[in-house]
Amino acid sequence: MNIRPALDQLGLGAVKRARLHRILFEHGARNGTAMFLPYDQGLEHGPRDFFANPAASDPRYVMNLAREGGFNGVVLQIGLAEKFFWEYAGEIPLVLKLNGKTEIPSDAAALSPVNATVEDAVRLGADAVGYTLYVGTPAQEADFEQYRKVREDAARFGMPLIVWAYPRGSAIEAKGGKDSFYAVDYAARTASELGADVVKLNFPHPDKTTDVPAPYAETFTSQQAIDHVVRSANRSLVLISGGSKAGDDAMLEKARESMEAGTTGLIFGRNVWQREHDESLKFVSELRTILEKHPTQRWGG
Amino acid sequence: MNIRPALDQLGLGAVKRARLHRILFEHGARNGTAMFLPYDQGLEHGPRDFFANPAASDPRYVMNLAREGGFNGVVLQIGLAEKFFWEYAGEIPLVLKLNGKTEIPSDAAALSPVNATVEDAVRLGADAVGYTLYVGTPAQEADFEQYRKVREDAARFGMPLIVWAYPRGSAIEAKGGKDSFYAVDYAARTASELGADVVKLNFPHPDKTTDVPAPYAETFTSQQAIDHVVRSANRSLVLISGGSKAGDDAMLEKARESMEAGTTGLIFGRNVWQREHDESLKFVSELRTILEKHPTQRWGG
Amino acid sequence: MNIRPALDQLGLGAVKRARLHRILFEHGARNGTAMFLPYDQGLEHGPRDFFANPAASDPRYVMNLAREGGFNGVVLQIGLAEKFFWEYAGEIPLVLKLNGKTEIPSDAAALSPVNATVEDAVRLGADAVGYTLYVGTPAQEADFEQYRKVREDAARFGMPLIVWAYPRGSAIEAKGGKDSFYAVDYAARTASELGADVVKLNFPHPDKTTDVPAPYAETFTSQQAIDHVVRSANRSLVLISGGSKAGDDAMLEKARESMEAGTTGLIFGRNVWQREHDESLKFVSELRTILEKHPTQRWGG
Amino acid sequence: MNIRPALDQLGLGAVKRARLHRILFEHGARNGTAMFLPYDQGLEHGPRDFFANPAASDPRYVMNLAREGGFNGVVLQIGLAEKFFWEYAGEIPLVLKLNGKTEIPSDAAALSPVNATVEDAVRLGADAVGYTLYVGTPAQEADFEQYRKVREDAARFGMPLIVWAYPRGSAIEAKGGKDSFYAVDYAARTASELGADVVKLNFPHPDKTTDVPAPYAETFTSQQAIDHVVRSANRSLVLISGGSKAGDDAMLEKARESMEAGTTGLIFGRNVWQREHDESLKFVSELRTILEKHPTQRWGG
């Protein structure tokens, strides 16, 4: 039950602010909320994700869906951005995902290598960049170092930085796992401390309490947990990710609780395009109804 | 059964497009297809590959073969390119292979170090560069990092980038091996997501299903598999590699299925030059007959 | 029982000196002593530290506390500095902490990666920067290397450098642990040898003598130990950190002994904000009374 | 029984060609052959190599020997080059060895670190640079990377690049060892593929066949082996190294077979200076007689 911060509270420079304004107030519900369509699973999981709906293997199919569904942006890796975004430029904002990896080797010391630069994002007409930070990974030093360069470039070019703050690696597995309230809360704060403009988080699971620090071993409702996480993120805007495809009612409830908690919106991929075209649009329209109820309030308002 | 994309659909800059046009429409079958002659085995496998036809140890022999056989390009490492290409410049396009390694140390965490730069390619008059990406290697971070620099330089100099997308390393061996449909399909998508203009792939083996993800454990024909792989590569043009020397009928059948699936062509080395000179040309002429049946269609045509 | 060095004895350039003068003589007790409020625990420990006083999860709460309590500075990571310091600029000095890490992975070869630069500090209006050096860590080479770049940049921009000199890692655990007199004394000297303007230390525990070098296995009072440590730091000004929350009497006694020993002041975080607002201010006021008794003496005076 | 390539067949730029001409046609036998005196054993093996002839510990002794014996060049590391070459500049060409190491730590993952640059070579008046590439080492990535920088600098400054192509490391030990025909042949090709102007090789041992690839397990004479190796090197000029001191008759026979095979010459160190002064010159004169019989033939001649 937090109030989402207004753009003029965030200490942003003019260009970052202009781009965030374009994404949040000139697309989608146009009320400061956002719904993004991520489409980097072909790299992160491989084409196996497309068997559920083979049409989604084609980037044009997904780009069209983003346009029809009124999304605030589509998230692409450099290759698809270069080859496909030119057909959609101006119609839907692009978030260029700057790092990514295959799921083939072990995740024990996860690190997501940088595949593109903020300069690439500028060149391609993107309005934001994305970076996956594996919070808690034993490769933390390398991760923070490459993240820092991205943050500096994003500041220099006025490009909003969306951090995929994902608890990951052997150490987090030993302390409640990657979806625990503890892990998601720590991830939210880490992104905020390190300068994320927007942070993408998984919905916290307060029931995962094995070997988590004491305060998190208490009983919390999911609403309490997501409220807490949004406070930990303070002035980093929060997006909740969908994760693997789940039941629609559960997803909608998760969306409602997130928006109640003061998040900015949702970033749902497989839950959207791993179903038939018209069903996708119907589900998106239900999500949008929720977002429309949670406009950003004026500062001091 | 896909339609090979036309050059004007690929989001290319003018210089990359001009070079690809030169390779695809001014050499070989001149119909948008391509047949490349790779000659980096002296580094990758050592001179042991030349015992089958000792004449092939001499780069001039192979360069002459490429010219006589009407190839769309020859692939060389920096050393041979510097010492031999000047005698053939203008007569046959050069693909400068930018990385490579010996096969002596272990491949468990395979990484192919960069031995030359895109600037070298420009200086030597090459029309494309090649990079081996070991998809799934535990050295993924280092591989993606050096690949990114190559991609950026290729963009800057307008040099088409051909990615040798090779599943390799201990993790892929544990999930069906490097030739499985799963591995080749993932490799195709990875190259596409990371911005390859052209991707070189091994022909997929849908019968290798041990420990692959569920969707790939189903039964597929080889035609279905190669069709799927080409879709995963979307707007990255696909070349199918020959691998070690095999029976001619099998190779021709593989070539036919590949062209049916919408690939751009073939990149056959040992299958070409590990035989006597005139036999090589005869085999090449049979391959060419296949390519001539699959011209690139006009966009919207 | 040492005399704290005056600013004109430290070999400082004009800009560093001006900034230290601003911190030490234009804020707080304005007598050359200092009390800093560190607020990077959200990254170093995660939001679990805020459960004791949930209001402290909000950076504005802590910034207000720093202002009300008359601190000489507040210590923030880049993210909070960017999003919150603009509301307080000019009212309280900012120390930008340049490195930091989560506590999730193992500390055996501890290294605190750099998350921001001295240029960021200049851009944000900071008056000092902070760097955590893990003295004795097996990752010493990497630590010293990144430290050196920070030191050089700090010299170039005239930015005072506060070194968090923390004994840490498997080797120090095998020689008396991170709080022993031996470890803290070595850490003080290391910071001084490497060019810290100010060094932040834990209070030494002369009773931790297991496996320490011979001279430290003798009996020392805590006053003797802190006196010795301050001499080891010679012309690096010393700040004593509070560590985790402890009893007030113990903390005040520690503060008194530190100031007697010639330290410059205190850097207490959790001991301050892990309690109710007015209690915090009361505790701070007691600390301040101690500092007021220990003004810097004129050189030669 | 190969024909040594002429300088105008090598695709060289003007400056590299001028320097090679100076070395090959203005010193020594002045007929396109070469005899180099390497003097980096003080680093590679330590001063233990000088006990056989203590006078050779003094660089001036060895430099004088090179001058008196009419060598085509002397090979030095940066330190000796700086301190001693100024007394001999113009009288004998200098090959600056750019990398080197002590033999103290393990060779299992051998890598020879770069100790000097091509710029140093230009500054000191050298006419070529040398680089040790440990073919087959598990540290292949790092080796190829630092080699590439040397190759690029050598190209930029027109400095001929002599590659010491040495099979080395645990993997090559498991496949016949560092002197096998297989290993030397692969090393020759690797240097050629990677752009060596000149490659320094050990004489191949076709009798070392344990665990080598099949084609090398056949029976070959030493003349057949060295012929094959020279073909693998194609347009990289070949120098045969002497290795540790051996019987004179064996060395002279090795020299004869090498020159028959089309190598450019010899690089003998310990076999020269690990004996009394006049004996050294006598042995050198016998080597020279062999070289004089193998002038470079005109291209097309």
Place this chain on the structure above:
Amino acid sequence: MNIRPALDQLGLGAVKRARLHRILFEHGARNGTAMFLPYDQGLEHGPRDFFANPAASDPRYVMNLAREGGFNGVVLQIGLAEKFFWEYAGEIPLVLKLNGKTEIPSDAAALSPVNATVEDAVRLGADAVGYTLYVGTPAQEADFEQYRKVREDAARFGMPLIVWAYPRGSAIEAKGGKDSFYAVDYAARTASELGADVVKLNFPHPDKTTDVPAPYAETFTSQQAIDHVVRSANRSLVLISGGSKAGDDAMLEKARESMEAGTTGLIFGRNVWQREHDESLKFVSELRTILEKHPTQRWGG
């Protein structure tokens, strides 16, 4: 029984030569010999070294000693140089030690990280820089790489380079240990081959013969050993270090033998300042008497 080289034999540029002249002929015995006072033990060993004479914990005490004792230079790390040298500038030459480390973590793969640059040395008014090279360490690649940058910078700025050539690490421990004649001789040569202007060595122990290479397993007097070592260093000037505090007679004898052998001088720290003030000066005066008997002879004289 070697003749120490004169400055004009060393191939030095004008600025290095001017600085060496200042150190060797305008301070101390002013006869080409040198006595340095090293004071980096606070970093290398920690403050435990100061318990023998607590006054020596204060850099001013040691700087005063250097001035009173007529040393040719004092050796400091960057931190003490910045904070204390300004009070002594012009009165005694400064050698800025550029690398160093704590003794806390394991020395098995010793590497001394760079803490300051040659530019720092210029800025602080130093007349030489020092670098510790751990000869034989398994971290040889990293050591040589950072050393090379220091050597290049020293050449560029005309700053004489003193190399602490210390055999160290697990491999040297397995071959006679760090003080053996073998190890010290190899270290001397390594520094010379890599371009040290001056090399600091431990006095060799010819009786440590376990597992050393054959030539060093013979019987040598200490005078023979040090003579040999100085020849191995050829035109790198040699300084002999004192090491941990030992009996005065032994130290003076060691000094005498070293000067007989043609070294340039001594670098004694703990043997000097780990005793009462006047005793220090008395010992120093005895060392000086030895140095006065060994002036540098004119070249050709």
